[in-house]
Amino acid sequence: MLAVRRAWWIVVVTVLAVAVAAWIGRTAESHLSAGGFAADEWESSGAQAALAAAFPDASPNLVLLVTARSGTVSDPSVAAAGAALTERLAREPGVTGVSSYWSTGLPELRSVDNRQALVLGVVSGDDNTVRATTDRVTTDLDGSSGPIAVTAGGTAVIESQIVQQSADDLHRAELVTFPVIAVLLLIFFGSAVGAALPLVVGGVAIVGSLCLLRLLASVTEVSALALNITSGMCLGLGVDYSLLMVSRYREELRRGYPRDRALVRTLQTAGRTVLFSAVTVAIGLASLAIFPIPFLRSFAFAGTGVVVLAAGAAVVVLPAVLYLLGARIESGRLWGRAPATTPAHFWYRRAQAVMRRPLLVTATVLAVLVVMGLPFLRIALGDDDERILPASSSAKVVGDALRTRFASDPAWTIRVVAEDAAHSSSAAIDDYAARLSGVSGVARVDAVTGHYARGARTAPADASSAAFTSGGATWLAVVPSAEPLSPMGARLVRDIRAAPAPFGVMVGGGAAVLVDSQDSMLGHLPLVVAVIVVATVVLLFLMVGAIVVPLKTLLLNVVSLSATFGALVFVFQDGHLAGPLGFTPTDTISVRTPILLFCFAFGLSMDYEVFLISRIKEEYDRVHDNREAVALGLQHTGRVVTSAAVLIAVVFLALLTSSVTTIKIMGLGLALAVLVDAFLVRATLVPALMRLLGDRNWWAPRPLRRLHLLVGIWEREPLAILDVGVPVRLATRRGERDGSVHDPGHPGA
Numbered sequence: 001m002l003a004v005r006r007a008w009w010i011v012v013v014t015v016l017a018v019a020v021a022a023w024i025g026r027t028a029e030s031h032l033s034a035g036g037f038a039a040d041e042w043e044s045s046g047a048q049a050a051l052a053a054a055f056p057d058a059s060p061n062l063v064l065l066v067t068a069r070s071g072t073v074s075d076p077s078v079a080a081a082g083a084a085l086t087e088r089l090a091r092e093p094g095v096t097g098v099s100s101y102w103s104t105g106l107p108e109l110r111s112v113d114n115r116q117a118l119v120l121g122v123v124s125g126d127d128n129t130v131r132a133t134t135d136r137v138t139t140d141l142d143g144s145s146g147p148i149a150v151t152a153g154g155t156a157v158i159e160s161q162i163v164q165q166s167a168d169d170l171h172r173a174e175l176v177t178f179p180v181i182a183v184l185l186l187i188f189f190g191s192a193v194g195a196a197l198p199l200v201v202g203g204v205a206i207v208g209s210l211c212l213l214r215l216l217a218s219v220t221e222v223s224a225l226a227l228n229i230t231s232g233m234c235l236g237l238g239v240d241y242s243l244l245m246v247s248r249y250r251e252e253l254r255r256g257y258p259r260d261r262a263l264v265r266t267l268q269t270a271g272r273t274v275l276f277s278a279v280t281v282a283i284g285l286a287s288l289a290i291f292p293i294p295f296l297r298s299f300a301f302a303g304t305g306v307v308v309l310a311a312g313a314a315v316v317v318l319p320a321v322l323y324l325l326g327a328r329i330e331s332g333r334l335w336g337r338a339p340a341t342t343p344a345h346f347w348y349r350r351a352q353a354v355m356r357r358p359l360l361v362t363a364t365v366l367a368v369l370v371v372m373g374l375p376f377l378r379i380a381l382g383d384d385d386e387r388i389l390p391a392s393s394s395a396k397v398v399g400d401a402l403r404t405r406f407a408s409d410p411a412w413t414i415r416v417v418a419e420d421a422a423h424s425s426s427a428a429i430d431d432y433a434a435r436l437s438g439v440s441g442v443a444r445v446d447a448v449t450g451h452y453a454r455g456a457r458t459a460p461a462d463a464s465s466a467a468f469t470s471g472g473a474t475w476l477a478v479v480p481s482a483e484p485l486s487p488m489g490a491r492l493v494r495d496i497r498a499a500p501a502p503f504g505v506m507v508g509g510g511a512a513v514l515v516d517s518q519d520s521m522l523g524h525l526p527l528v529v530a531v532i533v534v535a536t537v538v539l540l541f542l543m544v545g546a547i548v549v550p551l552k553t554l555l556l557n558v559v560s561l562s563a564t565f566g567a568l569v570f571v572f573q574d575g576h577l578a579g580p581l582g583f584t585p586t587d588t589i590s591v592r593t594p595i596l597l598f599c600f601a602f603g604l605s606m607d608y609e610v611f612l613i614s615r616i617k618e619e620y621d622r623v624h625d626n627r628e629a630v631a632l633g634l635q636h637t638g639r640v641v642t643s644a645a646v647l648i649a650v651v652f653l654a655l656l657t658s659s660v661t662t663i664k665i666m667g668l669g670l671a672l673a674v675l676v677d678a679f680l681v682r683a684t685l686v687p688a689l690m691r692l693l694g695d696r697n698w699w700a701p702r703p704l705r706r707l708h709l710l711v712g713i714w715e716r717e718p719l720a721i722l723d724v725g726v727p728v729r730l731a732t733r734r735g736e737r738d739g740s741v742h743d744p745g746h747p748g749a
Contacts, residue, residue, distance in 0.1 A: 153398025
């Protein structure tokens, strides 16, 4: 075996690989993106591309909020300072299309109290260029100067601050997480050496993930939020897998096996479980690649790579270290712990207690989960804006001012673009603009022919109207009266798209991206669910040789995740705990969050199912008694599963220290998912249901049982399967290979 024959080589190569990965990944943060929410084939993307080609200055992404320190923005000293600021911004390299209240006189660029006004600009280039230009410009211009105070906002600033804030939050979360995890591991293991090993594996995985993110960012767009969540996954899965491996290795040593044989048994059992678990988690995350949205795809690539890194470190690097340590794994022991090998163990007694009243336990737990999940029925899907940033961020300050003190926010205007309107008369454009202004939820429409509201033209064309035509193209600015990134904003976009137009149009803007996101994700969701369901059923069948267990697992995962989603709606959409958790409620949940959370949480739920069911199956193959196998399986894995859940929950709860609301949602959601799954589902509901189903848990049609005997993976072949006519010598060969036959020292031999 490689871990025995080449243990030192594995350790040396790992150290060198970690050093190289750390060097490559040191700049990962600066190459991540805060965008990637739109696919090229969407109508909103086409509208944005058409605007950028014909009207490059139509979509300002830099907004400078100018506040008069005394008086109004029309006072001579303030006006002079505002005009000078406008000219200064126009001279900045990389900034075009600069305009302001003082250069245009447009009333919508002035606050209702006349104390604030706007300077707008367009920062062009790719993500890294826009971020660098934005950081340079805002550093130079943000602050107080003479009679005015300047605060920078707009989508370019929002994206830049999300990237920077995410990186800062990650460092803070790691400072919180590692000491807490170290203490908990010390409590769980009782020895310093045993407790250190999961941290080593988690650390190796984290360094590898930074390298992976840096490499991915060089070939595709990778979200800045992936840095926080995948780093948490790395540490969490690394600790989970290591906890399972180390616990099983210590168990085999206690049984009297020498270290090489104990390591073989550990890899045959816990190692196999880790690989099955990693595959199920990876499938859940890889399914995100089905969506055509770069943001979700970046999580698919990064998340799948992270799972491979964590599993590889657990089944390759960790076994080599375990072999070199041998019995020294108990070094630094702080207290003794009786081995969990007797039926008097807590988890054995708990399983038996649950199985004495399976109907009552099942009904009670299901009732709790259903009540938790009820708020999910009223989820309102929206999209993220500057409100996901902390209150102190300049982008949040500007966004709040635009929302409360200005007639509109130029960043969230709905843009209706016609690339070929050369043959349309002014009367046709006038009629179309008036029609759009009468759509429910529209506050104002600006077009080349004038300004419109409530179905009629309210003002003729003026100096600003010339910006709405270029060659044969024209566009209309639709200012919504409703919150644009909300269900009302989405409904408005659908109504605008349904309105008859005298020429071909495309509707763009943030609200249009929300609509296209919803349609795209709903369209691809059935395929994603099908892939996850089929892959889960197949993998669990290969592991246990039954079809009832996989189907039951899917049902329980749906109920468990519904409870998690319900809790998130209650906390974040409804705004409960907004004060203690430090976020601004928006009455919506980002349209991408449920999908992202589902794929991550489903994989983690399968993680614990594999841990538990694999050991129950191992005991069932040995004792052929369903009730006893469930009790023994929970006895051996109950502490591991619940300890792993607590540890990974700590990792994700540390994300609540983030100042970005999206990261808070993912942190709390994943923490709730693993805790509910480990304590309510796996440790309580699973034993109760398996008691109700009895031996039917392990039923499969004869052809499938024959298939599992040929291609499945098992510890010890049940006698019930040997009657299907498959030669016993096949089972014997399998048993010789995995050590379960002709091994007098094998437990139960």
